[in-house]
Amino acid sequence: MASSVVKVEDVNKVYGSRKEASYQALDNVSFxxxxxxxxxxMGASGSGKTTLLQTIAALDRVTSGSITIAGTNVTDMKEKELTDFRARRLGFIFQDFNLLENMTVYENIALPLFLQNQKGGSVREEVQRAAGMLGMEDTLSKYPAMISGGQKQRAAAARALVHHPSMILADEPTGALDSGNAKGLLETLQHLNENHGVTIMMVTHDAFSASYCGRILFLEDGRLYKEMQRNGTREEFFKQILDEQAEAGKKKL
Ligand SMILES: Nc1ncnc2c1ncn2[C@@H]1O[C@H](COP(=O)(O)OP(=O)(O)OP(=O)(O)O)[C@@H](O)[C@H]1O
Structure with missing residues (x-):
């Protein structure tokens, strides 16, 4: 395998401090x-998907174990260092895209650079590069209210990668979309991954969305119980994922 961007080792996450009220959301997870x-x-509701993504994004602390991102162990970092690390090294795509309505598409895409105090020509260059990767060059001067849903998604994707993050983290990015727009966003992620080498981790409960991935980690009750690698076509992978979900469902009966 190529060099690791993320290394998760024996991670446990327990919510709540009192023993009787505590809940183990992640149970010895390594990958x-x-x-x-x-x-x-992937995993059923409550299986720990968001908790896993949030600990990798350093938005939440692990109870034990370690997480290394691009060679940096984020587990022991202080709050201020973490905020800085997150802003520099990670890109995020949220379910509702979070574009700021009173800023142009250009300014929205540039936000991660402004947050790092970048100014002038290098900002313009980076925004144009990111916009170019997503075919957004013609919408840069518009406001979010003036562009389509699909263009909003692409603007959010451009914003997630404008600062050359080590990886993009996406939490149910298609959750609020109709099927046409969901497909558009998934194709965008696939394009960034295949043609620009962008590393992506996406949390989803949806088999169709997951079929765009190259590998899937399955969580159940906070445990990583299976991995699946895509070897054939996306359609074949989709079917394999549906079969796995049916198997997991049967076990619960
Ligand atoms: N802040 C918290 N305090 C206590 N328990 C929590 C907290 N956050 C999550 N949990 C619990 O941890 C478990 C895992 O939650 P998580 O949100 O990671 O699941 P998920 O797989 O993302 O679910 P969904 O698909 O419904 O979003 C759940 O049982 C949840 O109730």
Missing amino acids: SIGEGEFVGV
Whole structure:
């Protein structure tokens, strides 16, 4: 495998401090993600998907174990260092895209650079590069209210990668979209991954979305119980994922 972008080692996450009220959301989870991979995290509601993504994004602390991102162990970092690390090294795509309505598309895409105090020509260059990767060059001077849903998604994707993050983290990015727009966003992620080598980790409960990934990690009750690698076509992978979901469902009966 290519060099690791993420290394998760024996991670446990327990919510709540009192023993009787505590809940183990992640149970001894270990895996790594190589550079240029598109990895999905699947599991039923409450299985720990968001908790896993948030601990990798350093938005939440692990109870034990370690997480290394692009060679940096984020587990022991202080709050201020973490904020800085997150802003520099990670890109995010949220379910509702979070574009700021009173800023142009250009300014929205540039936000991660402004947050790092970048100014002048280098900002213009980076925004144009990111916009070019997503075919957004013609919409840069518009406001979010003036562009389509699909263009909003692409603007959010451009914003997630404008600062050359080590990886993009996406939490149910298609959750609020109709099927046409969901497909558009997934194709965009696939394009960034395949043609630009962007490393992506995407949390989803949806088999169709997951079929765009190259590898899927399955969580159940906070445990990583299976991995699935895509070897054939996306359609074949989709069917394999549906079969796995049916198997997991049967076990619960
Ligand atoms: N802040 C918290 N305090 C206590 N328990 C929590 C907290 N956050 C999550 N949990 C619990 O941890 C478990 C895992 O939650 P998580 O949100 O990671 O699941 P998920 O797989 O993302 O679910 P969904 O698909 O419904 O979003 C759940 O049982 C949840 O109730």
